[in-house]
Amino acid sequence: MQPKKPQKMVKSSASISSARAVNKPIKLSVPKLVKTKPSKPASDTIIVGLDFGTTYSGVAWAYSRQPDDIALVTNWGAQLRNCSDLGKVPTQILYDGENMKHWGYCIPADETPLKWFKLLLLRDHDITEEMVNYSQICDTRALLEDTGNDVVTVVAHFLGEIWKHATTSILKALGPELLQKSRFHVVITLPAIWPPYAQQRKKKAANMSGILDARSSGETTLGFVPEPEAAALATLKDFANRSTIKPRDTMVICDAGGGTVDLISYEIESVDPFVVKECVKGDGGLCGAVFLDQNFLNLIKEKTGPRPWRDDLLTTFDPVISKIEALVRRQTDAIRDNWTAICRGAVVRGAALFNPSSITVDTRIARRSYGTSFIEKFERKKKHRVSDRIWLEEEQDWSADNQMKWFLREGNDMSSKNPVREKYYRAYAANEEEIEPIVETIYVCSAFPPPQGHKTNSREAMRDHMDTRCRYRVATNFHKLKWRTLSQVGIRNPDDL
Template structure:
């Protein structure tokens, strides 16, 4: 059935909070934030806590977001487990027995999916929804590895987001940049400007820098390789938790789990409002069930923090962000260019203290620091805009990215003395030719500019006596500035592509003879087709596709 119009749902799956928004091709300028979250009787906001609590003894029944009872043991920060193998991250997010981070993510995304679909049907009615195609755009950190992005995609598919829907992934800072530039006030960003977008979230901080080529239609090109790190606002929460434990000593261990969780929640309110004010020397965090513990600095049910202690909680994290921003700016300046502005977006991007630090730093470089209106929702709204663009004439944004790492395929090649190592040498059992294994043909170079839907082709060949497929080729990546010509420990496996050519007739292959024995040669192409956040890796034989795999990766 043909759908006369479409709705695009943007989903910003965050470490601490997640947001949903939607718009239709009928009213593309009207982006609607999805609220009305299921709630256990507490005030809700434009985003819901990325938290889940499984019912006692169950791994299928759960509460999520605002609907979790205060007495329940809640799982949070589990998004970081999709990427990080850090012991501190894993120990801080213990999972139910037999469940993985992908299982938790699937369940949480399924709750968001059902809430989004239910809201759309309730707000638009059956008559509209029955003839409407719904697509999803899920944002992911640009700093994430290919594996983490693939895990996120698979969890979203398992959650239902590909059931009669198109699902696409988009990097968080790119989504924020698209929305901010298209909805800027007072021409804060102009053609030829160079801007650094800092997307500061709960878990990750991503930076991407653009040169603005045109505003309408939007065309930007990356002017430095993007960077990022795990230095979001949750690490301030962790610093506070450590301080709380140190100050309270054995009293902390006597607190119930829900009380500990409530104290951290109460600190979040103080954290979000903190700015370095010389005239405010003490900050207070409500501590339920406790009146006073003078040696811990708790008086009248409030945990007291000095101005210096607050800064000590923030500064290790903010310092790391400022190092990332400085590195990005210096990278641009090293090419003889000037940065005009730094855009601070994301949930942590609304922190007054972080903006204070950024503004002070920018002033000495003559750079404008901008915290755009609605910084916390720029990512989810940008995802909706990006998803609608193909359906709106003359509104398609063009983003030329720089590849964040090298991508290639391992291969064997004829041995060349002096170039190849004898440890890689072997004799091809079919042709008898001396070959070098473990060599890498690099498809994409780190820092190389690349636009949407560019197709890159590399030629390969395979010798065989009898087809015994399927054939398996792999893709690898390397983060070094100059990649090695052979497989080393710095070359990481990304994915496999499996090609089944069992239906191909022998007559289609090139026939050869060696010592009166017949063998065949298949000459084929390995193609890369690249779009925003996704890459299709495909084997082409005589103009036909015989195997492909979609992988998600950083550009």
């Protein structure tokens, strides 16, 4: 039998640990919402923080050469004078058919605006049945349907209006010359408990809103930060200069918002520079102020009789407050348990140089598992299913298809300075004239433990907990091609494996 032409071996993004992996591992960057320590800007930069909330939204900004001077955007357009100088604006919008008419404080009191639409970025199966049927949620759906717009478009309209107002405010503060030569870096907040598809919808809305429109000063960059982390950084900034703060102190921060309540816990690693790490996986739930409003509305509609009013009011608050108390208890209990458990990993060393006034989150806890689908040598006696067995011409051997390599699992530490790396390769025929860059899919899974195979009896868990339309992609270029000769050996009997 004639030997086949030599095959050329080159690294690719199939996550395989193998002796045949001949190059240095290519970096697989875990998808991040926002970098802890962004690279030094090449030009003057205006950093804009946009808190898009369920009931109220706000904007703050700072100039890169004066990062500690953080300014709030106010002077909102308003029907009432006493609203214009507030730090936040209502997350509400009024439509005339499909066209936006008013937003924020400018909506007349006798109109019915579209509110709470942020919650509609979630699918019904990610909200409890009770919440799906809340009158506020039902009214929002009905008003949204009347506009003829989908929820992503409505979010884009609102973000566009708040962005235009923010840039006008920044222009007045800095002047046209400095604004024109400065790039924008925009950071938008996200609820920590949101699944990946909801984050992708919010990112799409931000792209549609005009925030990333081209400017002569350079590209506008977009980042995201979990809402509890943003709240924590603001709180820690106030704590940083207190003499009572010392290393190994732990704090729990509760961010009780309009739609969600998020909790996050940090342990202080050092005070100068001020470095913290997330010590347990954050928690949260849909138990924000809008659901308290719903309970109060139910009380007004349904409660009658001679019972003392105080008891009635307590029953209104109890369901929501009990959920918040449970979240706080779970978080503090997790910290105590974590102190006595096996260490999840080595403590990441601090960076050599920090801005003394900055707050650095050194380590975070993975909320989900991340991995890639790959092919490896078939070994039925060990772990592989016969249904996954395929003959691979490039390897001249039986291989197992649709295997999952979870290079980051839920609960693992994520260092902001040490990215996750995996060795892998891919084989190509020598007669291929041109090799294109590789684009590989990174899957996100909320099931724990994540399934071993992509198309196994664990497929149901994969379908329940991941959205194949929301995939993070990593592109790599080829370098340092390595060669070895593969002989044609014929197809062996797979039963001998």
